[in-house]
Amino acid sequence: MKVAADVAAEAPAPVEVLPARAPRAAGLRRAAFRWLVLAVLLLLWEAATRAAGSAFFPAPSAIVVRMREMWFSGPPQRLFLTDVAVRNILPSLGRMAAGFAGGALAGVVLGLAVGLSARVYDYLDGVLQFLRAVPPPALVTVFLVVFGFGLRMQLAFIVFSIVWPVLLNTADGARSVEPLHLQTCQVFRLSRAERLWRVILPSALPKMFAGLRLALSLSLIVMVFSELLPGTTNGIGFQLTEAYSMFDLTAMWAGIVLLGVLGYLLNELFLVAERRVLAWHRAAQEPVG
């Protein structure tokens, strides 16, 4: 079971520094402290950039103003999104969502299929480890040659990049079902489908989610990467390269901040979903007493 331990260790649970049941007042105080520190640091950043006056490092206030006028000063009925935002942010998110959904689905299905048999897993292990080890950006050229520039190439690239971590983690989760549970299944004469649905899938879920979390941040990275290449016509990455060629550093910073915020929000959303789905698992893991 060494391999199982490895993959588990590769995706540590999200680090939560707050103890699970901190008293409310202490928690609030800590949150207030954090926001205060953040505010102070932002002020420091503002002061430092204004004092330096470097073209490379615009003040945070300038970045925020720029973000607002570039993307969020549109009409209210369109949720304040401007044309630029509709043209660039939405396609990026759409591509990422479609690529993530496709890659995650394929990874889970294939991972379950591979993980169900120790023999199949052994045969495919080497090839899969190799495919996972290839850095996705190295493959972008392959997809460019096959599909040419455009949406198809970007989607295929994102799907292909994220399918491996999901597949390997799911397979590993499916493999590490407690033998006792499977024997119990046999005793109760559960059908194949029941066994898969009620025993194997639930016990693979925690590792599956670890793989999906890796895939989520990876999909953001490869989405931006695919848009940085020449030949793209829209997207957040495209806007970054455009700002690069026009030497517009404030717009570039704005793009980076936007991507950071998006990454943060997506991760939070994912954690909420994970907590829901894995509520029973967390409860089972909680130490007694």
Add this chain to the structure above:
Amino acid sequence: MSASALAPARPAGTTTRWSRRAAGALAFAALIELVSRTGLADREFLPPATEIAARMGTLALDPAFRAHALTSLLAWAAGLGLATAAAVPLGLLLGSVPVVDAATRSVVEFLRPIPSVALIPLVALVIGTGLQLRISLVVYAALWPILYNTMYGLRGVDPLAKESLRSYGFGPLPVLLRVSLPSAAPFISTGVRLAAGVALILTVSTEIVAGRGEGVGVFIYFAGLAVPARMTDILAGVCWVGLFGVAVNALLVAFERRAFRWHHARLEERT
């Protein structure tokens, strides 16, 4: 049939597993060969496996490609090394002093989700497109897994061990170095292994986007720009990068097994 497919997995012996892995890899290569030679896939898009392997061989002997590989390797290693040197002390500090952690947490939470490839254009403008560009981006990206794993590892330290050392009159630093660091070491090393993969991604990404000078990414990118595209070159380059990734990972796993035998033993007990 249903019983055998879903029966409890009985782990095969190491030799069996290795021979199965090799057989699987050979079958995969044979499949590519077949698909390409029968014309099922366009040969221009998927050259036969034997041709890719042969090209890998000639590339290994080609001084120009070796220079590319050496440059990439240098950026990768320097970035990973610097990231480790910075992230471990930082992680120890953040993980053992709650006030510092609380103060920096919001900053870390906002910096970490920034996809590092988005920084390529900005850093290229600020410091130029030389080797420093690659190294600084690799450092940025590789920092997070190591930092997080160090902090994560520190939280699992046995409080009793710390308390008993403290009660013998040891100060905070000796406790950190004698108890916390060894106990967190397996996690740190897992973080470094993860970071090694991330560093490889960033090295190649930067080379492809900045597309100048030497590097395996540059080689792959220009092979794709050629008309017609040199697919055999691309795939041979990709395979070298992938093999490098597998080798580094295997080396680090082997190191972890030897150095932290006690840790793995504990994990195995649990499963």
